[in-house]
Amino acid sequence: MDRVYLDHAATTPVDPEVADAMTRVLRETHGNPSSIYAEGRAARAAVDRARDEVAAAINADPGEIVFTSGGTEADNLALRGAITARRDERDGLVTTAIEHHAVIDTARDLERHSRVRVDVIGVDRYGVVEPDAIRDAIRVRLYKGGHMPYLRPDSRRALALDAAQTYAAATHSAPAAAAPRQ
Numbered sequence: 001m002d003r004v005y006l007d008h009a010a011t012t013p014v015d016p017e018v019a020d021a022m023t024r025v026l027r028e029t030h031g032n033p034s035s036i037y038a039e040g041r042a043a044r045a046a047v048d049r050a051r052d053e054v055a056a057a058i059n060a061d062p063g064e065i066v067f068t069s070g071g072t073e074a075d076n077l078a079l080r081g082a083i084t085a086r087r088d089e090r091d092g093l094v095t096t097a098i099e100h101h102a103v104i105d106t107a108r109d110l111e112r113h114s115r116v117r118v119d120v121i122g123v124d125r126y127g128v129v130e131p132d133a134i135r136d137a138i139r140v141r142l143y144k145g146g147h148m149p150y151l152r153p154d155s156r157r158a159l160a161l162d163a164a165q166t167y168a169a170a171t172h173s174a175p176a177a178a179a180p181r182q
């Protein structure tokens, strides 16, 4: 019986071209990219080149690309970073019931220890999240009033719509998400 591997969401075979590039770097580059001697500068150049290529592939600025050691670290950096960066204007997190534990558990930890309000949006029987549900969760939160005392009402509305549109673009329309940056 033929086996079909369906768990590419968790891990997927490495493209031979990628394996070759990684092997080359592992064999030829061993310097600490934060150091100033030649080996370090060579390692830094390789990391910077990779950063430029990833940024170009998704129409981002190289400065927006942060390499992490894996998914759990990336989820934590994104959630905790966003909450910290918007400390004065945040009202919490809206997430979905089908997120990886690295997301849900981090959200629950922020709820417990950093007083972040967490809304978990359900999905339909196909596992699809309805963008309107995200929009509604943000609106309910905003219009209950008083939850974002440092934002004027027009800013709150802009933030809600921006978040909902960003979510919709990212999940339902790859071309829009990859559109050239303004």
Ligand SMILES: Cc1ncc(COP(=O)(O)O)c(C=O)c1O
Pocket (backbone or CB within 6 Å): 009, 010, 011, 069, 070, 071, 072, 073, 075, 100, 102, 103
């Ligand atoms: C969204 C998400 N976060 C975290 C992980 C876990 O990644 P890692 O084992 O690299 O920490 C996965 C793995 O599938 C994932 O899909």
